[in-house]
């Protein structure tokens with residue numbers, strides 16, 4: 001087996017004192033090069049905390065984390081610098097607005113279909129355009145690990161569908177390992193090879209998604225996986241809390 005691009009062993013993270021339960025509690029996880037992984041879990045289960053550790057933004061205080069050098073993150077809000085143009089924001093991924101980096105930024109903007117907005121100011125962009133700029137800024141680094149923290153959550157439904165397709169295409173073209181944090185079970189199944197569920201500080205499910213690509217909701221097996229994942233999140237098919245229904 002090729003060696004994993006990410007390897008976590010016994011990773012724990014606590015924010016409170018020693019009496020507080022840890023947010024992450026002894027996580028073991030390997031992610032293979034090029035693997036598309038989705039991370040689900042209830043609100044407050046620690047998804048962003050895990051993503052920030054993989055991004056190298058938070059220190060590892062308990063356990064071990066082996067991470068690749070080239071990592072890039074796209075957050076829910078695009079976090080663009082308003083005083084820099086679109087291409088200059090993309091070039092931030094490269095450190096330095098040289099002619100060569102400008103060409104790389106332009107190539108990344110072509111890939112996210114935003115060439116026509118290269119000189120625009122971030123405040124004039126739509127939500128979808130801003131997120132595509134964020135994606136271009138991540139891609140331009142040619143990351144081995146691309147971390148996506150609910151990148152479509154604040155977009156309207158149609159833009160969200162377009163962005164999901166774009167991310168699937170970019171992943172197939174560049175093949176970084178991806179960790180996508182999402183609340184959306186269908187989004188996880190449309191994009192990922194593997195879905196993890198975080199619960200009580202541990203990975204409570206690790207489900208392979210062996211559906212053919214391009215993915216569609218109408219594929220045989222899609223709904224069965226959806227129901228299985230919802231169950232591992234403690235929700236039944238209609239969105240009811242399984243525990244409260246059983247009571």
Ligand SMILES: Nc1ncnc2c1ncn2[C@@H]1O[C@H](COP(=O)(O)OP(=O)(O)OP(=O)(O)O)[C@@H](O)[C@H]1O
Nearest residue numbers: 015016023041042043044045046047048049050183
């Ligand atoms: N810097 C911090 N200081 C103190 N507590 C924190 C910090 N960051 C996260 N937490 C706590 O850790 C827990 C997990 O937070 P996290 O944001 O990782 O959850 P999440 O699964 O991403 O939630 P959501 O789905 O609502 O975004 C929460 O209880 C949160 O309050």
